[in-house]
Amino acid sequence: MTFVLDASVALACVMPDETSKRAAAMLGRLTKTHAIVPSLWTYEVASALHNATRRGRITEADAVVALRSLVGLPLTHIEPEPVRLMEIAQMTGLTVFDGSYLALSMSRGLPLATFDDRLAAAAVKAGVQMLP
Numbered sequence: 001m002t003f004v005l006d007a008s009v010a011l012a013c014v015m016p017d018e019t020s021k022r023a024a025a026m027l028g029r030l031t032k033t034h035a036i037v038p039s040l041w042t043y044e045v046a047s048a049l050h051n052a053t054r055r056g057r058i059t060e061a062d063a064v065v066a067l068r069s070l071v072g073l074p075l076t077h078i079e080p081e082p083v084r085l086m087e088i089a090q091m092t093g094l095t096v097f098d099g100s101y102l103a104l105s106m107s108r109g110l111p112l113a114t115f116d117d118r119l120a121a122a123a124v125k126a127g128v129q130m131l132p
Contacts, residue, residue: 003131004105005035005075006114007044014049014066017057026113026131027073034074036108038100041077045070080104092122102126 005026012023029035049063058066080103088099088106098119105112105128112123113131120130 001029001111002033002108003029003035003111003113004101004108005037005041005073006101006112006116006119007037007041007048008115009113010045010070010073011048012115014070015052015058016062020115023115029131030074034076035113036076036078036104036110038104039077039079040097040100041075042071044097078104080107092126094119094122098122102128 009023009026012018012020013027046067049058049067052058053060053063080100084103084107085096085099088094088103089096092099092102094102098116099122101112101114101119102123104110105123106126111129111131112119114120114123123130
C-alpha cells in the first residue's frame with residue numbers, strides 16, 4: 001500500500017541516536033511499494049542532516065551517505081496545492097511545511113507515516129489513517 005512518508009521517519013532510520021525498529025519497518029515497506037512525499041521532502045531531509053553535522057550528531061561523510069540512501073528510496077515527489085497548504089495550516093495550527101504531508105494524505109486518501117506528534121494528532125483529527 002502506498003503511503004505518505006514524513007521526513008521524521010526517514011531520518012529516524014539514518015540518525016545513529018534515533019534509529020528505531022518502527023521506522024525501519026515503515027521504510028521496509030518500500031521494497032513492495034512506494035511512498036509519496038511533498039516536493040519539500042528532499043530539502044527538509046538534507047537540512048536536518050546538515051544541522052545534525054553542525055551539532056556533532058553525525059559526521060559529514062555519514063550525512064552524505066545517509067542523504068544518498070534516502071533520496072534513492074522509491075518516492076514520488078508531489079507539489080501540494082498552495083492554497084490548500086495555507087488552509088490546512090490555519091485549520092490545524094501546523095506549519096505549512098508539516099501541513100504538506102497532511103495535505104497529501106488527505107487529497108490522496110493515503111495513510112501517513114510520521115513520528116511528529118503534532119502532525120499525527122492533526123492527521124487523526126482529520127480522519128487520516130496512520131501507518132502503524
